[in-house]
Each structure stands twice: as structure tokens, then as C-alpha cells.
Amino acid sequence: MEKILAVNSIGKFFKDKKVLDQISFDVHKGEIMAILGPNGAGKSTTIRNIMGIMYPDEGSISFHGRKEVPRNKIGYLPEERGLYKNVKVMDILLYLADLKDYPLKKAKERALDYLEKFDLKGKENVSVEELSKGMGQKVQFIASILHEPEMLILDEPFSGLDPVSQELFKEEIRNLANQGTAILLSSHQMNLVEEMADRLFMIHKGKKVIYGTMDEVKEQYANFKCTIKGVNDRSLLDDLPNVQRVEQNEGGTTSVLYLDNEVHPSAWLKNLPEGVNIQELIFDRITLHEIFIQIATGKNLAVEAGDLDA
Structure with missing residues (x-):
């Protein structure tokens, strides 16, 4: 080009x-x-x-x-x-x-x-x-x-x-x-x-x-997140492997689990316990907006160690 x-x-x-x-x-x-x-x-x-x-x-x-x-x-x-x-x-x-x-x-x-x-x-x-x-x-x-x-x-x-x-x-x-x-x-x-x-x-x-x-x-910076719709006790989710943090809305009807880098969704799903209430489950990567917030607030600047040169 x-x-x-x-x-x-x-x-x-x-x-x-x-x-x-x-x-x-x-x-x-x-x-x-x-x-x-x-x-x-x-x-x-x-x-x-x-x-x-x-x-x-x-x-x-x-x-x-x-x-x-x-x-x-x-x-x-x-x-x-x-x-x-x-x-x-x-x-x-x-x-x-x-x-x-x-x-x-x-x-x-x-x-x-x-x-x-x-x-x-x-x-x-x-x-x-x-x-x-x-x-x-x-x-x-x-x-x-x-x-x-x-x-x-x-x-x-x-x-x-x-x-x-x-x-x-x-x-x-x-x-x-x-x-x-x-x-x-x-x-x-x-x-x-x-x-x-x-x-x-x-x-x-x-x-x-x-x-x-x-x-x-x-691919290289936007980790996966798992959104679970259904009322769940946060204690069921906090200790799951490869979860960086869990966010829930008021009432606990929606839980968003932010996952470690290089997690494979199909393999990670096997970690969900039988007691988790799943009305709807969505796997996607974090948005550019979320990446921007992480950088602007200094929460995650790990990309500096291996930035992307196109």
C-alpha cells in the first residue's frame, strides 16, 4: 500500500x-x-x-x-x-x-x-x-x-x-x-x-x-470477557481460574468476567460450576473503549513491552 x-x-x-x-x-x-x-x-x-x-x-x-x-x-x-x-x-x-x-x-x-x-x-x-x-x-x-x-x-x-x-x-x-x-x-x-x-x-x-x-x-491486546445473564451469587464466580475481575450489575442479574490473556473460550467454559444460572452467555473481546480506559487510567500498559508495529 x-x-x-x-x-x-x-x-x-x-x-x-x-x-x-x-x-x-x-x-x-x-x-x-x-x-x-x-x-x-x-x-x-x-x-x-x-x-x-x-x-x-x-x-x-x-x-x-x-x-x-x-x-x-x-x-x-x-x-x-x-x-x-x-x-x-x-x-x-x-x-x-x-x-x-x-x-x-x-x-x-x-x-x-x-x-x-x-x-x-x-x-x-x-x-x-x-x-x-x-x-x-x-x-x-x-x-x-x-x-x-x-x-x-x-x-x-x-x-x-x-x-x-x-x-x-x-x-x-x-x-x-x-x-x-x-x-x-x-x-x-x-x-x-x-x-x-x-x-x-x-x-x-x-x-x-x-x-x-x-x-x-x-487479537493481541483485547482479552476475552464472558457475559452471563442470570441471577448469580458472585462468590460462585470470583474464584474461577483465569478470571482477572468480575463485575455485576445491581441485583446480580448480569455478570461480566474479564479473563486472562490467551484464554481459549471453549476450554475455559468447562470451569463453570453446575450451579451457575445461565439465561444467556456471550463471549467476546473487550472493546476499544475499554482498552482506551485502561490506558488512560494506567490500569494496564502491558502492551508497551511488546507494541504492535504494522
Whole structure:
């Protein structure tokens, strides 16, 4: 797969504090690459270094092997939304397309198509300040893709969107990836990341903690959990072998058993005593959301010892 962006061992200092430490990852043509981490982990600083808003103190960033990242080849939806409020929608879209050296006639045609696709038909002559928050976000998303960028950087693109608008964004992001756009996605909505991303890079306190395909991360880091629906005394479950911890809802009608790594579900099931009340039993791996919580709270950073390099 063709490499579009390469981030090579970048480091960044703010005064005496090192906020990025040996950060390295690639983004390939036609893939959705997620960059994740808790607040303050260094995600936004990494993105700003890629965008040339600031520059790394160590390491390098290259685009198609060249040191300079051409801004007209990059689309960027920042977390902090910012459009000129007293400007008409079409005027702001054409202005931003012009800044990217994109032909204005083609930009206007594409803008009208996208406004219709995002249920904003007829809003081209409305000022930005008259739009709802969700509508404004759609306009800024359109602005980030109007010039047909080779790479698209999305920082919290789903924030504040209703479920219908989220689906529209997801569909368009997938379409862009299928057409060959390299996408770098940053989001705290782990369910959407897990659904969409091909690979992920997770950063914590300025350092890499996970890097690999979604399948690799799930296989190597996401232990199995067993969910048992049925009223059970916790004492029946706490001492079972290969169980890290047991969580029960109030009333004990649902029990979740988090298992050790490398447990084979079919073999482990033989450990359940005859007295366990099973109305329903589900075996699956812990979610990306649960992995994120473990890392953010420092409960389990074991992956650092053998991180995933895809």
C-alpha cells in the first residue's frame, strides 16, 4: 500500500517539558488511520506538527518522501471549529478552495453537490452565523474536502452531530477512503473508531503505546470477557481460574468476567460450576473503549513491552 505520510521519531518540547517523545507512524493511501489518546496525550500537537502550524524539535515528517507537506494536498477539519460568521456559505467555501489553488468553477460545482448531499441545499447564500451548530460543522467538513485532498485530517469530526449526521459523515469518510484518500482520524468516540478504522496509533503522555491494525490490536491486546445473564451469587464466580475481575450489575442479574490473556473460550467454559444460572452467555473481546480506559487510567500498559508495529 502506497505510503502518503511518514512521521519519523518526532519530538516536541514546550519549555522544559517534552510533550512528544519519539512518535512514529505512517498513513497509507486509501486507509483510515486513527490517532487516539486521552486529553493531553499529544494528539493535537502531533496534528499541528503535520500541518506545519508548528514544527518538531526532533525527527521529521514527510509527504510522498518529501520533507515539505504541501498544504494544498491536505484537508483539515480542526477540533476548534472556526468559520467567518458574517460570510455566506458559498463565499466561504470558494474562498477556502481558492486558498488551496483549486479551480473556482469546479469548486462551486462540487460545493453545490455536497450541500445537497448534506441536506444543505438552498443554504449557499445564508450567512454562517444563521446556521445551527450541526449545519456549521457540515459546512466546515465540506470545506476540508472540497479541493480533493490526497490526505484528510479529521479532529473530532463527529462531535456535536446527531445520529443521522454522524451516519452521513461516516458514509462520506468511507467513500473518500475507497477513492484513495488517506485519512487521519482523531476521535474520542471509540465505538465509531472501532467501526471505521483500518489501523490505529494510540499515544499516552507523549509516547506510543499501541500501533497496529484493528485486528492485531484486538487479537493481541483485547482479552476475552464472558457475559452471563442470570441471577448469580458472585462468590460462585470470583474464584474461577483465569478470571482477572468480575463485575455485576445491581441485583446480580448480569455478570461480566474479564479473563486472562490467551484464554481459549471453549476450554475455559468447562470451569463453570453446575450451579451457575445461565439465561444467556456471550463471549467476546473487550472493546476499544475499554482498552482506551485502561490506558488512560494506567490500569494496564502491558502492551508497551511488546507494541504492535504494522
